[in-house]
Amino acid sequence: MDPHRIARVQAWFRSVILMSDPIAHRFCDRLFHLYPEAQEMFAEDLSAQRTKLFQTLTVAEAGLGHGDDLLPAARDLGRRHARDRVGERH
Template sequence: MTPNQIKLVQTSFAQVAPIAATAADLFYGRLFEIAPQVRAMFPNDLSEQKKKLMAMLGTAVAGLSHLETLVPAVEALGRRHAGYGVKAQHYASVGSALLWTLERGLGEAFTAEVKDAWATTYIVLSTTMMNAANEKPMAA
């Protein structure tokens, strides 16, 4: 990721943060629309899950400037998600729902450059998560 991409993601997320609840509603609505099979992985009441999503995004976005400290947390998140039954193919739907949500939340501020920066960010984070989820435990 370039410093400019990091800045674009951080600046645009700051615009979404005030509407975090709406953004989370949009995200899960879209995710379950395009990937209804993942709905069973979530609790019926998504209130806490929505807060966790926005908090995790905030942490990840803030940490982009210091990937070396962010990566271990993202790897741990990937391992936890594997335990929930998340498979590699689910990440594409999540990425699609995220970009769709950002487009709705940012409106005209979601330029092609901002979209590219977010797509790059998601690829870096999701690849890190998937790699960690696929790691074999070390033999004792």
């Protein structure tokens, strides 16, 4: 990503971070609407999961522009998801 685009993504992210909870709700609602089978992969109480989602996105946002530093952690996260039966369609 070029520096101008990174700056725009980071500015956008910082402007929505205060709305992280409703956005995370929306993310889960949409995921379960599109892929109802995904719901049973999660605990009933999704509050901790919503927090983890945004914590991870915050780390990713902060890492933009630092080359490939994030790749090992992103690959690990992907592997853990695949182990939890998360597929490409999700």
